[in-house]
Amino acid sequence: MYDIWSILGFQHELSERYIRFRDYKRTEPLRSGPGEKGNPLYLEGEEKKLADSLIEKEAFNRIASDKIALDRSLKDVRDKRCLDVQYPKVLPKASVIIIFHNEAWSPLLRTAHSVVNRSPPQFLHEVILLDDFSDKAFLKTDLENYITKTWPDGIVRLVRTKERSGLIRAKIAGAKAAEGEVLIFLDSHCEANTGWLEPLLSRIHEDRTAVLCPEIDLIDKDTLQYTGTGSFSVGGFWWSLHFSWRPMPHHERLRRQSDIAPIRSPTMAGGLFAVDRQFFFKIGAYDPGMDVWGGENLELSFRTWMCGGKLEFIPCSRVGHIFRSSHPYTFPGNKDTHGINSMRLAEVWMDDYKRLFYTHRKDLLTQDYGNISERKILRERLQCKSFKWYLDNVYPEKFIPDENVKAWGMVRNPDSGICLDTLQKDEKTVFDMGMFHCQSGGSASQVISLSNKDQLRREEACLDAPGGDGSRLSLRPCTEAKTMEWIHFKNNGTIVNKLTHKCLDIGKGTSGGYPIMNSCNGKDSQKWTMQHYINL
Ligand code: LR7
Ligand code: MN
Secondary structure: OOOHHHHOOOOHHHHHHHHHHHOOOOOOOOOOOOOHHHOOOOOOHHHHHHHHHHHHHHOOOHHHHHHOOOOOOOOOOOOHHHHHOOOOOOOOOEEEEEEEOOOOHHHHHHHHHHHHHOOOHHHEEEEEEEEOOOOOHHHOHHHHHHHHHHOOOOOEEEEEOOOOOHHHHHHHHHHHHOOOOEEEEEOOOEEEOOOOHHHHHHHHHHOOOEEEEEEEEEEOOOOOOEEOOOOOOEEEEOOOOOEEEEOOOHHHHHHOOOOOOOEEOOEOOOOOEEEEHHHHHHOOOOOOOOOOOOOHHHHHHHHHHHOOOEEEEEEEEEEEEEOOOOOOOOOHHHOOHHHHHHHHHHHHHOHHHHHHHHHHOHHHHHOOOOOOHHHHHHHHHHOOOOHHHHHHHOOOOOOOOOOOEEEEEEEEEOOOOEEEEOOOOOOOOOEEOEEEEOOOOOOHHHOEEEEOOOEEEOOOEEEEOOOOOOOEOEEEEOOOOHHHEEEEOOOOOOEEEOOOOOEEEEEEEOOEEEEEEEOOOOOHHHOOEEEEEOOO
16 A cells, blocks of 8 residues: 555655656555545535535535545556556647536536546647636636646646537537647546546547547446446437447447457447547537537437448546536526437438437427538538448447338227327336327327337337236337237237237226236227338
8 A cells, every 4th residue: 555656755746746747657646535536425414414405406416526635536447458558659649628617616627637637748738628608706717727826837728618609519619729639528527537548549549530438437426436337338329319328239249359449339428539630520520500418429429430430439448427417507598409409410410210210209390400501511521321321330239110110100009099108218127018098199108119020119128028817018128038029910909929829908007007918808908000010
């Protein structure tokens, strides 16, 4: 339990600066204090009360965060094999762009400190704090003074937008202000961990078309505990155009030569990534017509793959992010910016597949998404590939509800006018299937496909019915189980489980009906139609 610098008698303050300019493989400062080594901080008494009273407004525990050193130490959570990797001595330099709007003091500055302290100085061109028109008083002169006092060498600089731009235009502004060869974007509540920078830069050095995400570790919003992600998931998407995490697919496991090799991913979460500056602008930066929050992450992901780049997660690069419970800032005009931004993305990049987005977001059809001609010209000019190419080559596991299926749409019992319905439950959990009045306008939670593999499924989950008479059906991750296979007889309307030979039926409870399994009896409650028949 010692580090070489304390043995040599350096004060920590001093030794950190010294090491910063000499040896970037420095050890973490040896300190004990709240939150050090990424440990959790539990508040008590009055402090806890105060923290609880603020949590709704701030969407994380600001009191705990404020008690933790702005340059706290972290545990090195990397795979041990990362320590043996030799990176080139000469690498392109990075501009790290931290965008923020009304961010709390301690997370913002902890992000900046973590970047400066854990980046080899020869590879760090600058850190840009890009203020998207915050109005909190402490983000004015107090912040300016803190920056000049703390980093007199000017490595950290503040750039402010002249109006509220939203995070997408703020990122464009940051990229324009940056001078480094490589751009690295971070949210304003992150902590870069040991060795985070070199693997990103060296991969870009190798391939200028690679857009790279660090592995995103978890900083707990209540205790600020830093926990390494162990999952090495990849990014996907829902047809509603929300980002999702999914397990690394089998073909990618096979392709990779080592457990610490880059992981190809169809999409990124959006906030934390590195990209060659020239390549970023070449493929169209971001769509400046997108407002406030949402959609730009999938837009950049699709565009990167379709226009000649690639998207990868880098296991040896680790950055933590505070996952907050809500957005602690306003949405001017109260617009559904995710929805409207996603329309722009669907219209420009998804070709015919935009139909599946609108199937899930019928409510948006009347919305005005503005002018997209510039983005269409961009796609034309870059000669980007089709969305079908993307699905076939980059995301072949993605289930397409109306392709390679026997039938799809609402599963309706004509007698009662009731349809199978997930009741909007989270498809990543296991739950009992529900039912509801059929929504003629279309509701995503009623869109079910009978696939060519005879599974009755939603996007990610399948109907499973192993039980006997009166048992309920569950929606759970699709497997090869026979209890997940079904035959739909169009002539008599029955939907029969292949293993149990029971029929889909309607049970009655105190709070309405729900689907159950029963011995087939020819009654009206066992007759079903599917909305669209393709091949049955
Ligand atoms: O108007 C705004 N202006 C801003 O500058 C609104 C926000 N911001 C800043 C804000 O201060 C923050 O630093 O933008 C950043 C992102 O906002 P968050 O933290 O509220 O977003 P998020 O973490 O909930 O959202 C994720 O999805 C967004 C979609 O638009 C962005 O891509 C975020 O960057 C992204 N964050 C991540 O991917 C972090 C890792 C999450 C995971 C997994
Ligand atoms: Mn964030």
